[in-house]
Amino acid sequence: MGEHYFIISALTKDFYAVESRGATIESSLASLIKPYSYLSGDNNVKLALYKGQQSVYSNGQEIELESRFLEPPEDGTRLSAIEKSGGHTYVIVSGKLPQPYNAYTLVYIYDTTDAIQTWQHMKNMLFVIGLIISGLLAVGLLLLLNRIFKPLSQISYTSRKIAEGDYETRLTVSGRDELSEMARSFNHMAEEIQRQMTELITAAEKKQQFIDNFAHELRTPLTAIYGYAEYLQKVAITEDDRLDAIQYIMSGSQRMQNMAAQLLELANLSHDEIFQGAQSVSGLFQSVERTLSSRITEKEIHIEYRLETDLILGDAFLLESLFINLIDNAIKACGIGGQIIVHASSEAGNLKISIQDNGKGMTPEVLQHITEPFYRAEKSRNRKDGGAGLGLSICQQIVLRHGAELTFMSRPDEGTTAIVFFYNFNMT
Amino acid sequence: MATILIVEDEVSINDLIRRNLQLVGHTCISVFDGMEAVQELSRTEVDLVILDIMLPEMDGYEVFKRNQEIPTIFLTARSSLADKVKGLTLGADDYLVKPFEMLELLARVDAVLRRTKKVGKEFELGGVKIDFEGRKVFLHDSPVECTPKEFDLLEVLVNNRNIALSRDKLLELAWGYDYGGDSRTVDVHIQKLRRKLDLEGRIKTVYKLGYRLEV
Structure with a gap:
């Protein structure tokens, strides 16, 4: 349509120009239109110019035009239609030239067969390509989804395993998403x-x-x-x-x-309230020694005290019980005439009381278990040394209740040192 | 009778077993740990070992592995099935769980000795001679007629000699669990045994308890 209009208006100007030079339109008509048929560029465009019903110019027109195209409306509007003829499809636009050349009718025929064929070809092609692409995309999406959901299925698998009691199972971590x-x-x-x-x-x-x-x-x-x-x-x-x-x-x-x-x-130790009071270390050990005096004299044990500090905070009864147990153990470990050294010192606000004996000592394996209830260094539970095997369990509890720590160092045949460490012990 | 090695680290229990076994005529050797037991076994020939499992130096299983040919009764405070099974699969002859009754101990010892043919086939007391295999009783070398039940009762008394047995226990051991008779039956049979075998001074009536054959 646009082309038709352009040709008409250009042709009209040409007609003017030709007339103004005094030449007749008819004679130069062919040379006037010719450029336009080239202008349209390809061979699909045919132009025909009619004067009234008579063809004055045509470049290779192959189809019979219906008469209505030769008599377009007078008011300058144009007729356009798509015609199919002999396996070809044409777009036909016809319209009269404006005054004073309205005797002429320009018919613009555009053969769209190739275009339609190309288009159809392209359509098929696009369809196939589209199919292939969507197939590829689908596969890609599937892979992507699999990749995304693989960790999820792994997680559910792993959590199932864990639920079944296989607590060792772990996920493999990769990336940082x-x-x-x-x-x-x-x-x-x-x-x-x-x-x-x-x-x-x-x-x-x-x-x-x-x-x-x-x-x-x-x-x-x-x-x-x-x-x-x-x-x-x-x-x-x-x-x-x-x-x-x-x-x-x-x-x-x-x-x-x-x-x-x-x-x-x-x-009771794990439930009862404990009474925290200031106690004298030397006083505590005096009463400990009194309690154990018969055993000490029986085995001729010598106890040496090195008390650098004398104040201890805690429950008098429990602390006494603790030291009785520890000293009693030391006595049991010692042979006749053994020696026990009690050493109390303060280190950076912490109070350290160690009880060292030169008795038979323990192996590291034994040392690991000594605070367990009923544990005995000798597997047999020999009663020669007495006790029910609860002494150190009680010590451990007492020490815990005082927020302190009980450790042992021991070497077979060299002796054992029990160390009680009271943390954040304020000397004031 | 038999020589029995008692391996038990607890002095009181070792002593208790020894006393009980000596009552019925066994010779006992007491040891208190695993090493001692192994040494004693290499030195002395014993008929039976009563072996505690938890022992100092070397545990009971280890001692047992070294002396498998000697009949063994395991003694333990652990009553779990796993322990029993372990002891028995190792090849122990029996298993005794603490606390045990005296009669149970004696019965088990007796059973193991009988199985291993170490038990005495004859028994003599005063003028009485008992042949367990032939189930015959002689008084001053002349046979004495006994009913089967009288013989059973006599056998029970001899096997548990020096130990007082209640009438109920005697009924159970000589007559069997399912015997419905009353305990007077025991009295009647005891009287007969006393008269026939001239055992008035030997089979003692224990006040409020039952009877005891004193040797």
């Missing part, structure tokens, strides 16, 4: 769970160990008590045998009594 961040925190969670499970298992094992040991500790004196009572009842025995049996029964009962008392003490 949100997912890897999540994987990291997931792993952290798994670690925490594993740690807590291990703690629980250890606690349960300890409890089981405690119960096993407790049962053993109960059974041994019970066996003796029951056995000797039965012996007294059923056997005709001498007075000496009778006294022996009674002695065994009494010491068995005594042992159970001690155990009950110590267990109670241990249980």
